[in-house]
Every structure is written in structure tokens, then in C-alpha cells.
Amino acid sequence: MKGAELRELLAQGPSLADGGMGTSLVAGGAQTDACFEALNSEDPGLIGSVHKGFVEAGSQILLTNTFGANRFKLGRHGYKDRVAEFNAEGATIARRFGVLVAGSVGPLGVRLAPYGRVQSSEAREAYAEQISALVEGGVDLIFIETQSDLVEMEQALIAARGVSDLAVIVSATYTADDRTLLDHTPEQVASKLMELGADAIGVNCGQGPAQALRLVRALRPHVGDLPLVVRPNAGGPRQVGGRLLFPATPPYFADHVRALLAEGVSMFGGCCGTTTDHVRAMAAALDSPLGQRVEVLPLQEEQAVVTPTGAPATSELAEKLAEGAFVVAVEMDPPRGFSAAGMLAAAETMRDAGADVIDVADSPMARMRMSPWAACRLIEEGTGIETVLHFPTRGRNLLRLQGDLLAVHALGIRNVLVCFGDPVAIGDFPEAMDDYDVVPTGLMALITKSFNAGRDHSGASIGEPTSYVAGCVLSPSAVDLQKETKLLKKKIDCGAAFALSQPMFTPKPLARLREVYESQFGELRLPILAGVLPLATSRHAEFLHNEVPGISIPGSIRDRMRKAGDRAEGEGTRMANDLARELRSHAAGVYLMPQFNRYDIAAEVVEAAKS
Numbered sequence: 001m002k003g004a005e006l007r008e009l010l011a012q013g014p015s016l017a018d019g020g021m022g023t024s025l026v027a028g029g030a031q032t033d034a035c036f037e038a039l040n041s042e043d044p045g046l047i048g049s050v051h052k053g054f055v056e057a058g059s060q061i062l063l064t065n066t067f068g069a070n071r072f073k074l075g076r077h078g079y080k081d082r083v084a085e086f087n088a089e090g091a092t093i094a095r096r097f098g099v100l101v102a103g104s105v106g107p108l109g110v111r112l113a114p115y116g117r118v119q120s121s122e123a124r125e126a127y128a129e130q131i132s133a134l135v136e137g138g139v140d141l142i143f144i145e146t147q148s149d150l151v152e153m154e155q156a157l158i159a160a161r162g163v164s165d166l167a168v169i170v171s172a173t174y175t176a177d178d179r180t181l182l183d184h185t186p187e188q189v190a191s192k193l194m195e196l197g198a199d200a201i202g203v204n205c206g207q208g209p210a211q212a213l214r215l216v217r218a219l220r221p222h223v224g225d226l227p228l229v230v231r232p233n234a235g236g237p238r239q240v241g242g243r244l245l246f247p248a249t250p251p252y253f254a255d256h257v258r259a260l261l262a263e264g265v266s267m268f269g270g271c272c273g274t275t276t277d278h279v280r281a282m283a284a285a286l287d288s289p290l291g292q293r294v295e296v297l298p299l300q301e302e303q304a305v306v307t308p309t310g311a312p313a314t315s316e317l318a319e320k321l322a323e324g325a326f327v328v329a330v331e332m333d334p335p336r337g338f339s340a341a342g343m344l345a346a347a348e349t350m351r352d353a354g355a356d357v358i359d360v361a362d363s364p365m366a367r368m369r370m371s372p373w374a375a376c377r378l379i380e381e382g383t384g385i386e387t388v389l390h391f392p393t394r395g396r397n398l399l400r401l402q403g404d405l406l407a408v409h410a411l412g413i414r415n416v417l418v419c420f421g422d423p424v425a426i427g428d429f430p431e432a433m434d435d436y437d438v439v440p441t442g443l444m445a446l447i448t449k450s451f452n453a454g455r456d457h458s459g460a461s462i463g464e465p466t467s468y469v470a471g472c473v474l475s476p477s478a479v480d481l482q483k484e485t486k487l488l489k490k491k492i493d494c495g496a497a498f499a500l501s502q503p504m505f506t507p508k509p510l511a512r513l514r515e516v517y518e519s520q521f522g523e524l525r526l527p528i529l530a531g532v533l534p535l536a537t538s539r540h541a542e543f544l545h546n547e548v549p550g551i552s553i554p555g556s557i558r559d560r561m562r563k564a565g566d567r568a569e570g571e572g573t574r575m576a577n578d579l580a581r582e583l584r585s586h587a588a589g590v591y592l593m594p595q596f597n598r599y600d601i602a603a604e605v606v607e608a609a610k611s
Contacts, residue, residue, distance in 0.1 A: 001100070001140045003199035006167035010200070010227045010266035014286050017061040017102070017231060017269030018054035019279045025050060025065075027275070035077040037069040040089040047093050055097045057276040058283025061267070062099055063143055064090040067106035070130045072118075076109075084133040091137025102143035102169070103134030105156060112151050115182070115345035117353075117600040120155050127159035141167040145231075146205045146271070148173055148181035150192050157196050169229055169267075171202025174215060183341030186215050190222040202229035205271045208248050209235075209256035216263050227266035232256075234273030248273070250281035257285040315414040315469040316386045317357050321498055321527045327589030328580075328609045329388060329500065329529050330602060331359045334375035343375060344382045346599040351385040353603035354610040359417065359500065359591065362390040373404075377411045388415040388471065388500075393443050401443065402456055409451075409466045417471045417500060418444045441487075441494045444470055448495025472496040474528060476509035477552040485517040492526055499526055500591045502550040503533035505557045505579065507586040527588035532580055534605060535572030536595050538562040573601050577608035584609075 001009075009015065025036055028046050039047055047065050054062065068074070069086045079086070087103070094101040108126055110118045131142055142164070144156045153170055160168045172180055172189050179185055184192075186203075193201050201223055203215045212232040219228065235248035257268055268286065270278050320327050330350045335343050347358050358379050360372045376387040389408060396404065408416070418440045438446065446457055447470045454465035472491040478484040488499070504510060510530055517524045535541045535553075538561040545553040557575065564571035580590050590609050594602035 001167050002165055003167045006141060006169075006199050007227060014261060014265070015060050015100075015267045016058055016279065016283055016286060017229075017267060018051070018059040018063055019057075019270035019274035019276065020234075020272050021050060021063065021065055021067065021104075023273050023275065024053070035068075035074065035079060037066055037074065037086045037090065038077065038079060038082075040065055040086050040093060041082075044089065044093050047090070048096065051094055051097050053276045054279055055099055057279040059269075059279055060099050061102055061269070062094045062097060063102050063104040063145075063269075064094045064134065064137075064139060065104070066090040066130070066134065067104045067145070068109065069133075070106075070108050071126050073106075073109045083129050084136070087130055087133035088137035091134050091139045095138055100140045101138070102141050103131065103137075103139035105130060105134070105142060105144045105160075106146050107148065107152060111345050111349045112149060112155075113600040114597050115342055115599055116349045117603045119600075120151060123152060124155040124159045124162075127156045128163050131156075131160050132163045135164045135166065139166070141169065141199075143169045143171070143202075145169075145171040145202065146173045147171065150180075150182070150184050150189065153189075153193065154196055157193075157198060161197075167199040169200040169202055170196075170198040171204045171229060171231065173205040174203070174207075174211065176207055176211075178211065178215060178218070179339075179341070181341060182345060183339040186218040187222050190219050194223065194226065198226070200227040200229050200267070202231065202267075204229075204231035204269075205233055207235070208232050209253055209260075213256055213259055213263065216260060216265060220263060228264060229267040229269075230260055230265050231269035231271045233271045234275075234278060248278075250275075250277045253278050254281040254285035257282045261286065315467070317388065317415050318469045318497060320356060321588055324588075325356075326584055326609070327356045327527075327529060328354065328606050329357045329359045329589065329591045330355045330606065331361060331591065331593045332375075332379075333361050334370035334372050336369055338370065340370070340375065340378045340382075344378060346597070347379045347383045347385060349599050349603055350606060351383050353606040355385065355592075355606050356589070357386045357388055357415065359388040360390060362392050373408050373411055373413065376413045380412065386415065387413060388417050389413050390419060391416040391443070392419050393438055393440055394420055398438060398457060401438065401446070402451075405447065405451055405466070405468075406462065409468065414467060415469045415471065416447065417473065418447070418496075419473050440472070441490050444472065444491060444494040444496060448497075452495075469497050470495055471498040471500055474499040474501040474513075475550045476501050476504055476513045476530075477550060478513075481513055481516045482520075485513065485520060488513075488517060488526075489521050496526060498588070499528045501528060501531045501587075503531040503544075503593060505533075505553050505575070507579075507582055509552070510583075510586055529589040529591040530583045530587040531593060532576055532583070532590045532605065532609075533593045534576035534595060534598070534601055535561055535568070536598070537568045537572075538564070540595070541572075569601075573604060576601075576605045580605050580609035581611065 051062050066087045071080050071083050074080055112118050142160045147153045170193050203212050209232045212230045360375045362372045376389050379387050420440050447468050451466040456462050514524050541558045541561045544551045561568050
């Protein structure tokens with residue numbers, strides 16, 4: 001079926017697809033952690049019974065059981081080499097039931113660069129491999145679904161066009177704020193998919209029928225006469241008693257189908273949580289479409305209020321350092337606006353690569369950005385990886401410092417890096433006040449000796465002790481190491497539990513600092529996470545060496561970058577990988593500072609540090 005044929009079919013009247021394959025498979029006895037796509041070979045009877053049930057309930061279009069049948073997702077189950085087999089068999093099973101068959105193509109399950117490590121060309125190849133197998137299996141059209149990244153949608157659609165002339169539906173999924181996970185609005189998605197030449201645009205998964213109706217009303221003015229496809233979840237998922245439940249009933253679904261039909265939707269169906277009962281209710285609604293207009297609450301009235309829960313009593317970072325684990329911290333800047341989608345995607349990539357903690361800077365270079373408290377909270381809540389919050393004294397008087405510390409603790413953030421902060425004179429608002437009441441060592445003592453003892457600066461009770469783990473900054477390449485080590489001793493005496501160092505390019509500066517410290521004060525037991533900064537170009541190296549205080553890059557390193565020429569980025573990454581491995585015998589961990597938001601490179605260095 002070509003694009004024109006699909007549009008002609010949908011112009012004749014609305015079509016009904018099936019419901020939730022995964023939900024049905026689990027109800028049929030499949031394990032929730034199983035590779036559902038492997039069942040096309042291992043238990044085709046179960047797949048066929050699910051298809052049969054949906055057709056008997058009224059489905060005119062079946063989606064193949066191939067949602068995750070790409071090389072990346074199958075590779076996690078050890079089936080990377082069975083992409084063609086599982087897709088072809090999925091198509092063959094669905095074709096037995098005498099209705100149209102749409103080849104289901106879900107997201108790859110990986111992040112694309114720059115937020116992830118997979119390049120666009122690799123994504124396109126993976127999609128082409130899967131879609132070619134579906135075409136060989138005899139599907140009637142391609143259904144690219146549950147997408148949250150416009151770049152990934154583009155590569156999937158290009159791949160589909162490259163291997164066949166079948167009609168292609170592209171369907172996006174949206175979070176509770178009516179944006180994709182990577183922060184695209186419905187209007188942006190529609191504009192891009194129209195430009196790319198999709199044959200139909202869809203909304204699926206997400207928060208349920210009410211959200212789908214709201215999104216369709218947002219999309220409709222931007223899609224012209226292009227067909228709209230809607231396959232919502234059975235309501236927003238809820239965790240109840242250890243189970244994931246979907247609250248939307250079949251009658252509720254039917255009411256929204258009538259409303260969606262009035263908005264011009266051409267194809268219906270269900271996603272997670274929808275059963276044969278939901279499909280049967282949708283079929284009945286399409287047979288008798290008259291009904292009351294469904295009113296949908298505006299987004300701001302429908303949003304749930306998220307209340308922070310109790311935070312852990314101990315810090316995972318502190319526990320890992322105490323156990324002697326080699327810790328990898330990755331620095332991340334908060335976003336310039338209020339959208340955290342890109343930051344969360346990058347944090348997920350770092351977590352999956354093996355990072356132990358995300359270090360969130362506070363207005364680096366005195367540039368205006370989102371509060372790092374919010375960034376830390378969103379990262380911990382959204383990705384499950386712990387954070388370290390930069391907590392500068394700059395611009396905070398004693399009253400505000402203490403109020404901020406209480407607020408940060410209430411948000412569940414336990415690790416703080418005490419620092420002075422960049423002077424506002426170099427930033428976006430040089431006229432802002434740069435005043436402060438305490439220096440970093442004073443703030444360190446306030447945190448560890450007062451707040452962690454349940455008292456404020458004046459000695460008054462704050463109710464309960466806080467459980468902060470406070471770190472300090474360290475400059476191994478400082479010109480005056482005597483002064484640097486004396487300051488380090490003072491920070492340790494004030495309660496520092498770890499240190500993050502300025503970037504180093506060989507272990508030598510750290511060895512020299514340790515030698516100077518121990519000659520005066522005895523063994524240096526403070527865990528140090530040594531700074532690692534991947535160089536991008538020769539010009540980048542020269543700038544850091546000549547213009548950034550505290551950074552000294554040996555001439556041999558700068559020569560290597562200069563000689564590498566066009567290959568400088570790769571050379572810089574190799575040096576960072578080698579240094580990260582070498583530091584395992586010199587430091588308690590590494591503190592990685594990705595440059596230019598290249599988290600794909602950062603992930604490689606994280607893996608090298610952990611290897």
C-alpha cells in the first residue's frame with residue numbers, strides 16, 4: 001500500500017487498529033522482562049492468539065509484534081543477529097488474519113548524538129535493517145511509533161523511504177506536559193514530519209485519551225489534509241502494589257473516540273493497557289459516532305502536583321568512596337531555559353555508560369541558567385543517578401546561604417561541592433552584586449559542623465540534623481603548591497569528605513601535590529576525583545592553557561593536538577581515555593568535564609575509566 005492508497009482508504013471512513021500487544025502478551029503468560037519479539041519464533045501461537053482476539057473485537061489493522069525488533073534492543077537480549085528473522089516472522093504471523101498489516105517500528109532504545117553515542121547514520125542503518133525485513137515479510141505499510149526524538153523520527157523515515165515505497169505513518173509520544181521527552185511541541189513535530197513527507201502523523205502511548213484529544217486539537221491546524229492517527233494508552237500508568245495499572249475503562253475510551261472522530265482523526269487504536277474490550281468499545285463507538293463533545297481540561301489544570309519524598313539518609317557517593325570504589329563523576333551544566341529534556345537525556349547516557357554521579361554546576365562563568373537545585377532534583381528523579389550540587393558562596397549572604405541549604409536538603413540532594421563561584425563581572429549580569437558573608441571554608445564548617453549537627457550558624461536548632469556530604473575544590477597545577485596544600489588542610493579540618501580537582505592531562509600534578517601535602521601534614525587520605533577534560537582541537541588546547549586560570553597543559557600534549565590536525569578530536573578523546581585508565585592508581589576517581597556538550601565522547605571516557 002502506497003501513501004496515496006492509504007489516504008484514499010482513510011478518506012472512505014475511519015479505520016480501527018489493534019490494542020496493546022505487550023499488555024496482551026503479559027496477560028497471556030509472557031514474562032514482563034522477556035524479549036517479546038523473540039516470541040515470534042519461540043511461541044508464534046501466543047502471538048497469533050493476540051492478533052486473533054483483536055480482529056474478532058473489530059480491528060481492521062494489525063501491528064506486527066516487532067516494536068523492539070532492532071539491533072540495539074535485541075542485542076540486550078543476545079539476539080542482535082536475528083533482526084531479519086524476528087521481523088519477517090512477525091509479519092508472517094499477522095498476515096494470517098486477513099486484515100491490513102502494519103509493520104511496527106519502535107524507537108531504537110538508545111540516545112542519538114549529541115545526547116547519546118549513536119550517530120544518525122548508525123540509527124538509519126538499524127532502521128533500514130528492520131524495515132527491510134518487515135517489507136520482505138509482506139507488511140502493507142510501515143508504522144514508526146512511540147517516537148520522542150525528531151532526529152530519530154527523521155532517520156527512521158529516511159530509512160523507510162530508502163528500502164520501500166510503502167506508506168509510512170510516524171507517531172510520536174508525549175510526556176505529561178504535552179511535549180516529547182526531548183522537548184518538542186506538537187506543532188514542531190507536525191512541521192518536521194510534514195517537511196519529511198510522512199503519509200500520516202500519529203499520537204500514541206502517553207497519558208491517555210484526554211491527552212490525545214488535546215494533542216490532536218494542537219496538531220490539526222498544522223497538518224493540512226494529512227491523516228491523523230491516534231493510539232493512546234489506557235490512561236496514565238499508575239504504580240499500585242508493585243504492578244503497573246492503566247485506569248481508563250472501555251466506555252471512557254469510546255467517549256473519546258467519538259470526540260476524536262469529530263476532530264478529524266482517521267485511524268484509531270490503543271497502546272499500553274488497552275485490551276480487546278477497549279478495541280470492542282472503540283469499534284462500537286465508530287459504528288455510532290454521535291455523542292456529547294468531550295471537554296478536556298487545559299494542561300495546567302490537569303497536571304499532577306509532585307511532592308518530594310523523603311531522601312535517603314546516606315549518600316551513595318560517600319558509600320562508594322568509603323568502599324574504595326573507583327568513582328566517575330560527570331559535570332553537567334543546567335539548561336539556559338526551563339526545559340530540562342536535553343539535560344536528562346545526557347544524564348541517562350552517562351548513567352548507562354557507567355557514571356556514578358552527575359556533578360551540576362551553578363551558573364558556570366556567571367551565565368544565567370536554571371537553578372542547579374532544580375537540575376539536580378530532575379536528574380535524580382528522572383534518571384535515578386545521584387548528583388553533586390555546586391554550592392558557591394558568591395552572591396549569597398549568611399541568611400540566604402542557610403535558607404538555601406535547608407531547601408536543598410528538603411529536595412533530597414545530599415552531595416554538595418563547596419566553592420567560591422565565578423565572579424559575576426565576567427558573566428551575563430556584571431552589574432549584579434557579588435557580595436558574600438563567608439568564604440568556602442566557612443561554608444564547609446557551617447554545613448558539616450552546624451547543619452549536620454542540627455544547628456544553624458547562631459546555634460539555634462533547625463529541628464533535625466542534615467546529612468550532607470560536602471566536597472571541596474582542588475588545583476593540583478597551582479603555581480604555589482605550598483599555599484594550595486595549606487588551604488586543602490584547612491578544608492579537610494572543616495569537614496571536606498572528598499575533593500574535585502581542576503583538569504589534569506597527566507597524573508604528575510596530583511603526585512606533586514600529594515608529595516608537598518604529605519611532607520607537611522602526613523598522609524593525604526581525602527578521596528580525590530581527578531579532573532579529566534577531553535580536548536577537541538589544537539585551538540581549544542591553546543585557549544585552555546593560555547587563558548583559563550588553574551589549567552596547565554604540557555607542551556607535549558599540545559604538540560600532539562597540533563600534529564593531529566583534522567583528527568584532533570579523536571586524539572583528544574584517546575588521551576582522555578588513557579588518562580582516565582592511568583588515574584585508577586593515583587586517585588579515588590575521575591571528574592569528567594565534557595566539552596561542547598559532547599556526551600557521546602564523554603560516554604566513551606566514562607567506559608574507559610570504568611574498564
